[in-house]
Amino acid sequence: xxxxxxxxxxxxxxxxxxxxxxxxxxxxxxxxxxxxxxxxxxxxxxxxxxxxxxxxxxxxxxxxxxxxxxxxxxxxxxxxxxxxxxxxxxxxxxxxxxxxxxxxxxxxxxxxxxxxxxxxxxxxxxxxxxxxxxxxxxxxxxxxxxxxxxxxxxxxxxxxxxxxxxxxxxxxxxxxxxxxxxxxxxxxxxxxxxxxxxxxxxxxxxxxxxxxxxxxxxxxxxxxxxxxxxxxxxxxxxxxxxxxxxxxxxxxxxxxxxxxxxxxxxxxxxxxxxxxxxxxxxxxxxxxxxxxxxxxxxxxxxxxxxxxxxxxxxxxxxxxxxxxxxxxxxxxxxxxxxxxxxx
Numbered sequence: 001x002x003x004x005x006x007x008x009x010x011x012x013x014x015x016x017x018x019x020x021x022x023x024x025x026x027x028x029x030x031x032x033x034x035x036x037x038x039x040x041x042x043x044x045x046x047x048x049x050x051x052x053x054x055x056x057x058x059x060x061x062x063x064x065x066x067x068x069x070x071x072x073x074x075x076x077x078x079x080x081x082x083x084x085x086x087x088x089x090x091x092x093x094x095x096x097x098x099x100x101x102x103x104x105x106x107x108x109x110x111x112x113x114x115x116x117x118x119x120x121x122x123x124x125x126x127x128x129x130x131x132x133x134x135x136x137x138x139x140x141x142x143x144x145x146x147x148x149x150x151x152x153x154x155x156x157x158x159x160x161x162x163x164x165x166x167x168x169x170x171x172x173x174x175x176x177x178x179x180x181x182x183x184x185x186x187x188x189x190x191x192x193x194x195x196x197x198x199x200x201x202x203x204x205x206x207x208x209x210x211x212x213x214x215x216x217x218x219x220x221x222x223x224x225x226x227x228x229x230x231x232x233x234x235x236x237x238x239x240x241x242x243x244x245x246x247x248x249x250x251x252x253x254x255x256x257x258x259x260x261x262x263x264x265x266x267x268x269x270x271x272x273x274x275x276x277x278x279x280x281x282x283x284x285x286x287x288x289x290x291x292x293x294x295x296x297x298x299x300x301x302x303x304x305x306x307x308x309x310x311x312x313x314x315x316x317x318x319x320x321x322x323x324x325x326x327x328x329x330x331x332x333x334x335x336x337x338x339x340x341x342x343x
Contacts, residue, residue, distance in 0.1 A: 007262035011277035018284040026291055037170055039283050041163075041238070044176035045072070046250055047279035048231040050257040051183060052112075052224030054275050056126065057258060059217060060200030060267025063119075063126045065224045067134040068231075069250040071111040074137040075232030076242035079103040080150040089153035097157030100236070105229045111137060112225015116218035141244035149241035162237025172234045179230060183223070184272035196220060200267025256306060257282055 022030030029035065049068040056065040079100050089096045111133070118129045152158065164171050187193035195216045199206045207213060236242045259265075260281065261274035289302070 007274055008271075008277070011261070011274055011281060014281050015277060015284065018281060018288065022284065022288055022291070025288065030287070030291065033168065035287070037165065037168070039287055040173040041170040043279060043283050044170075044172045045231040045234045045238075045247070046253060046282075047176055047257070047276065048179065048227045048234075049250060050254040050261075050275055050279055051180060051272060052227040053254050053258045054261065054263050054270045054272070055183075055196070055220050055224050056130075057263050057265060058196050058200045058267055058270040059126075059220050060203055061126065062265075063200070063220075063267060064130065064255075064265075065112075065115065065221060066127065066130040066251060067111070067115060067137055068224065068228045068254060069247045070134040070137040070141070071108055071225055071228040072232035072235060073242065073244050073246050074111065074141040075104040075107040075229045076152070076236040076246075077141045077145050077150050077244055078107055079232070080152050080236065080242055081144050084150075089155040093155035094157055096153075097155045100152070100155075100158060101233055104233045104236070105226065108225045108227070108229020108232060109222055110225070112222040112228065113218060115225065116221030119221065120214040120217040138244055145244055147244070149243040151241050152236045152239070154240060158233075158237045162234065162239075172237065175230070175234070179227065180272050180276055187270075187272065192216065192219065197268050197270075200264075200269070202268075252304065253282060260306075 019031065049072065052065050052068050056063045082103055083096060083099045087096045087099060115130055115133055118124050118133070119126050124132075161171050161175070166174060187196070195206065195211045198209075199211060199213065199216055203213075232242075235246060239246075257278045258270075258275060261271070261278040263270040263275070285302075289298070
């Protein structure tokens with residue numbers, strides 16, 4: 001299995017370089033407290049989706065979750081419609097906010113579990129399954145909202161989550177940081193993390209070892225859906241309205257973040273800290289392009305080109321004089337030997 005030390009060092013270096021470039025280009029404005037807070041408040045919704053994509057990729061078998069942003073939008077839209085039917089955001093701000101959060105989290109969890117069950121039980125290829133559910137989630141959001149933006153308003157708790165600071169750090173960023181730490185700890189210290197990585201590295205060995213394949217897959221996509229639900233809450237908290245087509249380019253950027261973090265598309269490798277640093281690097285790049293006055297269309301082109309570049313470079317081990325990385329990876333190097341069941 002590929003080690004993460006080099007990838008981590010590279011991402012730290014990229015972030016430092018971008019900060020220095022921003023400071024030079026802007027004359028120091030880029031590093032102002034206000035600009036750093038602004039970037040930190042924009043990061044969580046996208047980074048949460050990227051962690052979900054990372055988990056799905058780690059599961060192997062072409063695993064990926066393409067439904068993340070669609071499920072996040074559905075969580076916000078459906079939650080706003082349901083809660084608004086019996087509560088007013090103006091009259092019962094706290095109860096509206098709590099109900100909105102609970103319903104959005106539940107919808108995200110249910111949507112992710114549906115993805116996991118379809119993949120684990122019906123053996124649908126993950127990329128095709130989540131492409132289908134992406135369209136279904138978006139279509140449901142369109143039907144529920146009538147194709148229009150749904151007003152959430154600015155109830156106190158939601159407004160605080162989206163716009164307030166705690167110790168000069170945006171609350172939404174703190175929520176993302178806590179979620180990232182919890183997931184990193186789960187991957188590092190629980191059997192689920194070992195099962196997930198082993199399934200991605202060598203699924204046959206995992207099956208022979210008696211690992212709960214169905215449980216791992218369903219849990220993985222359920223967690224990804226839960227993260228989408230949290231992202232939907234943050235999106236709603238930062239905006240007065242929620243809409244079915246918010247963040248149309250988020251899927252591309254989330255995949256780019258994960259690829260930049262060194263996650264192997266074939267599965268078995270991924271580290272949350274690298275995804276976090278990769279997301280920060282993308283946010284810094286986006287802000288630098290804004291300082292340069294470039295349009296969103298140019299940025300989308302740049303993200304697509306960057307994604308292709310990292311996918312191509314990721315196929316090779318630069319340290320090994322551009323030797324294909326797959327040739328240096330052998331299942332026996334990273335997978336415990338299982339007993340011969342035929343004896």
